[in-house]
Amino acid sequence: MSSQTGEMDLRVRRTRLALRNALLSLIEEKGFDSIIVQEIADRAMINRGTFYKHYRDKYDLLEQTMQELLSELSAPVATLLQVPEDQAVLDALVHWLEQVARYASFYRMMLGRSGNAAFAAHLLRYLETIVAEEYRRQRIKQRPGTLEESINLRFIAAGFLGVTAWWLEQKQPLPVRDVATQLHALLKTIMPDPKAS
Amino acid sequence: MSSQTGEMDLRVRRTRLALRNALLSLIEEKGFDSIIVQEIADRAMINRGTFYKHYRDKYDLLEQTMQELLSELSAPVATLLQVPEDQAVLDALVHWLEQVARYASFYRMMLGRSGNAAFAAHLLRYLETIVAEEYRRQRIKQRPGTLEESINLRFIAAGFLGVTAWWLEQKQPLPVRDVATQLHALLKTIMPDPKAS
């Protein structure tokens, strides 16, 4: 049941990959809630019993799949933001949107009205961390832990996630760059200029 | 199965009220998803079969309950915002938070990680409408339907909802006024000053 990726039995890795992909494609088609384990197993072309050898239930599979997607996001964003340039933030935004776009239908479903609150909460928490770090990086003179700061952090993270969801909802896809630019503008407006404060 | 409130059989109104309250209290205790119809019926002290005489399923009951809560919100907010004063916006914010606070545990659950995406989407849509009207009221010089405007609207509405959820998550309740003030400040920062533009 553990999730090491490296040194495992080939069959195990094959099976888990198949399950992961089955889940993703099913979510794209009909959302998460209405999926039943038999469907996942069918699509992955493994036996239902085998599913339970690897995951406790469909929520467990979702959890682990989520972790993997998130870890594809985290590292590069962190790297980008190490450069203290204004450009870095824009790059990070672009990277975020592009990454989301890679699994667009998946994220659209998970963030939509028949989506999954836990998933959104997970992403939200992640975004909050990023924004918090950015605050610190810009040495913004808000005492951490302040009421003011907490509210601002959550406001930005939630707004950010909201716009991402909005972007995914559009019938015809809007260019990443345009959305990133507008988000960047919003962030600059809302994040107090360190020199000015 | 219809939802008129006024002229119905007394027994019917009693039954529906009991079901509504049962649902609310159960959501506060364990969230919506894990609730089963039998529990609602038990707590409402009615027969399970009777439940189905009134509602298609638990989602139907939630839907109708949701509508009722929302309609308690809408009217006053609309009224408040008719006054073209800066103060009006703050009042509206205060009213929103107070209203949410009346059913704090309910909203906390529905907006939390084991919450319900449809519910959140519903609220989000409502907030977006309010913010859009406010934009129009302030005659902000953004061409409606623009990319820019759509993004800003969603950003603000989502940020707003995010902060509300954050507020509900706090162990010890923060004063409505403080949160409203900070939100007001954020809104003033982010909504372009009509005179300046």
Added chain:
Amino acid sequence: MSSQTGEMDLRVRRTRLALRNALLSLIEEKGFDSIIVQEIADRAMINRGTFYKHYRDKYDLLEQTMQELLSELSAPVATLLQVPEDQAVLDALVHWLEQVARYASFYRMMLGRSGNAAFAAHLLRYLETIVAEEYRRQRIKQRPGTLEESINLRFIAAGFLGVTAWWLEQKQPLPVRDVATQLHALLKTIMPDPKAS
């Protein structure tokens, strides 16, 4: 889950009867062990889930069915043996064999090599009681509870059951009367003549 026969819901009685008959016919065809619950339900044309509303598992159903069959046996045999005639014993034997013959295929299976030990033990115990009563009726001068008596009782009951099983195993059915007569002869040989002792 209780087994009252009288005052129950009509549907319940219909369902249980169907299950009982399904079980009996299935046992005749393939023995008890290899039967699965789904088969019983299929043949009784009820849903598998409903089966579990009435019986804990297939063993429970067997148990209760067994009780019913046995109670069809007991009463008349007891009555017959109340007459202190030699003829009475023969009559009882005939009745026993005839009763078994009514469900011949069922008993054949349950007493055969793919049969069920618990069932055989059940019958054996019943026969032992009958024989013990007969001993008492004939005022046989064996101190009850003696080693001698216990062994004799068991020997007769087991021999009796063995012959019944043997009779059922025959391809072409032997006349009840012949078998009963021979058994009667054996019993007279083995049961010490009260006058002689």
Added chain:
Amino acid sequence: MSSQTGEMDLRVRRTRLALRNALLSLIEEKGFDSIIVQEIADRAMINRGTFYKHYRDKYDLLEQTMQELLSELSAPVATLLQVPEDQAVLDALVHWLEQVARYASFYRMMLGRSGNAAFAAHLLRYLETIVAEEYRRQRIKQRPGTLEESINLRFIAAGFLGVTAWWLEQKQPLPVRDVATQLHALLKTIMPDPKAS
């Protein structure tokens, strides 16, 4: 999968012995039916897969184990009965009971209410052969194959097995000699005296 004992690989013999003993001890503890292959393997301290290298399933293992036990019985009994003395029969009875006693808990389980019909049938068949030979040895004037003879044979064999099971059921073990004597008496009563007929 074959069962030669002599010339096999040491490891194979070790493994099979371990499995046989594991089976026997498990049967003593909980009867045969409820045993699962994993348990046998665990107790024998071999891998479950290895079990299937040697036996088709647990019934196969039982079968072979049974054969071994039976062959320990047969030979001496046959020998004893060659002597045409009355004493020989008693000796054979004693030997039978003693042999059964060596694996008392095993036989107790296999012949008890949670026992195995196939096993009992097996023993019964064996006993029937013995009794049949004894009939022949005593030149009893019953035409073989008669209804009368068949019934008597089965009656005696079944009675015999029944008493053996009864003996095993007793909490405190009764002396072999007493039971053998009583059985002997029964046999003499029931088997028609050749001289007299």
Added chain:
DNA sequence: ACGTAAGCGAGACGGTACGTCGCGTCTTACC
């Protein structure tokens, strides 16, 4: 004594059946 085929441990996998749970529908009888 040693190389090699066999035995074996470890464990993934496809199956089948289990007993349970929750759903939504229905019927009967009561008020």
Added chain:
DNA sequence: GGTAAGACGCGACGTACCGTCTCGCTTACGT
């Protein structure tokens, strides 16, 4: 007509064993 009581069909759940199948390691046997 609104309810209570509860049987029923249905479908999914998570679990338990089954028998089969690699894959390497280890060990007894034959030369």
